[in-house]
Amino acid sequence: MKKNPVIPYATIAVIGILLVVVISFVGLDQRQTIEEKEKNGGESTEQSQEGETTSDPSKIFENTCASCHGADLSGGAGPALNKVGSKYSQKEIREIIKTGFPESGMPGGLLQGKKADAVAKWLSEQK
Incomplete structure (x- = not known):
C-alpha cells in the first residue's frame, strides 16, 4: 500500500x-x-522597564534622562541638574525638554506632552 x-x-x-x-x-x-x-x-503614564506605569516625574526622569544627567541629578554625559530650578523657570525647562539644548548636545523631543510638563515642573523645584 x-x-x-x-x-x-x-x-x-x-x-x-x-x-x-x-x-x-x-x-x-x-x-x-x-x-x-x-x-x-490617559497620556500621563509612562511604561517603565518593569512593565508598570507611572506618572511620577522622578521615575520618568530616571527612565529617560538619568543616563546622561545622573540618577541623583549630579551630571555625567550631560550637565548637572541638581540646581537647575534656580537658573531656569519651569517654562524655560519645558522648552529645553521640547526643543533640546544644542550647546550641550541634548536632543529635543525625548519627552512629550504631560510627561514633559511633569518633569519640567519637578526640575524647576530643584534649587
Whole structure:
C-alpha cells in the first residue's frame, strides 16, 4: 500500500493556519486591553522597564534622562541638574525638554506632552 505524500504537508499547513488564527485572536484581545488602559489612564503614564506605569516625574526622569544627567541629578554625559530650578523657570525647562539644548548636545523631543510638563515642573523645584 502506498502512502500519500501530500498528507503530511496538508497536516502541517492546517496546523499552521490554526496557529495563525489563534495567535491573531490573542493579539486582538491584547490590543483591546491596551486601548482600554490608554483610555482610562490617559497620556500621563509612562511604561517603565518593569512593565508598570507611572506618572511620577522622578521615575520618568530616571527612565529617560538619568543616563546622561545622573540618577541623583549630579551630571555625567550631560550637565548637572541638581540646581537647575534656580537658573531656569519651569517654562524655560519645558522648552529645553521640547526643543533640546544644542550647546550641550541634548536632543529635543525625548519627552512629550504631560510627561514633559511633569518633569519640567519637578526640575524647576530643584534649587
